[in-house]
Amino acid sequence: MTEEIDMAEEKKINPMLKLALDMGPIIAFFVAYLRLRDEVFTINGTEYSGFILVTAGFIPLLALTTFILYRLTGTVSKMQIMTLVLVVFFGGLTIWFNDERFFKMKPTMIYALFAAVLGVGLLQGRSYLQIVMSEVLPMKHEGWMILTRRVTGFFVFLALLNEVIWRTMSTDAWVNFKTFGLTAGVFVFFMLQSRLFQTYGIETADGEEG
Template sequence: MNNPKTLPGWVKPALELGPIVAFFAAYLLLKDRTFIIGGREYEGFIVVTAGFIPLILICTGILWRLTGKLSKMQIVTAVLITVFGGLSVWLNDDRFFKMKPTLIYLIFGGLLGIGLLRGQSWLKLVMEEAVPLDDAGWMKLTKRVCAFFLILAALNELVWRTQSTEAWVWFKTFGLTAALFAFFMTQGKLFQEHGIEKKEDGGA
């Protein structure tokens, strides 16, 4: 039986965040340029998107190879990036790629909502190992995460439909990431009230 692989602490964040940082840097470098490829004119954003798709797939594949597993969110994110990024490149239309965060948050917010209607915390299924909580804590956290994801979906729609591409790239790279970080930082009281001790396997 294969044991879970232990990686240095920086590897997973580097593989998950590295492509996003690379996308942002490449966009800043190429945003004002246009490229003629196959007789068609493409803006820098579309070219950067075309490079981002294989990069995220390669990093996701490396992560799976190193850890032996991927979360459902990582799989769905990679699929949506491929589909909607691919549509943006194929149709030379940046709107499809900008819709991708909206769909990700709607899908996961909707799934959590379905679980709540069934009286279940589906968030617990994917985060139980990382965040040990009692059942009441999981239900509270799931309701909050569900609402938060739906708010982020609406916010992404508002930004990409009303702001420039550059403003959306800044929002996508830093705004959404900061919002997720701030959200979980504000859940400290819930973690404190509903946290449970992890059981140690075997003695020291």
């Protein structure tokens, strides 16, 4: 872990470039879906909806941006690796069975898996968030434990919410939720933790609080 952190410090990249690599595939998926959602494509005698074709394009695009991020920074987080693995798995099932429901399940599995991992750490009296984020967000252990419990509950909520939306609403509604709802939800959640950060933040060497 120390080697990964040191390498990441040596190979910092422009924050806007990192944001583009992180969000680019999601935005591309949304734009492509809007253009192809009403189209039907026949390949080798089998009809595929625009959603299936967009999913097929999303998989290599996410793999490419993850690889580029690794080449530029020298490291990729375990969360990004797990996300890529689940995208390949559920995206592959979606294409193989020509059934969009598999890809819609992906966020459920991602958030459920993250919640389970964090939950195991909590049972052990540990915060896995602290392990991977303490360098950029110095905070007392008690604060990390509180944040980890909140994040675990938040991930469970997102997993359940995704299930409700894809099972009860249209594909358009789910795509909008996946593209904008999840991103906005995560942003708002961490904004609401500002008081926690202030209460348990550790003052760094330059006099700033983490």
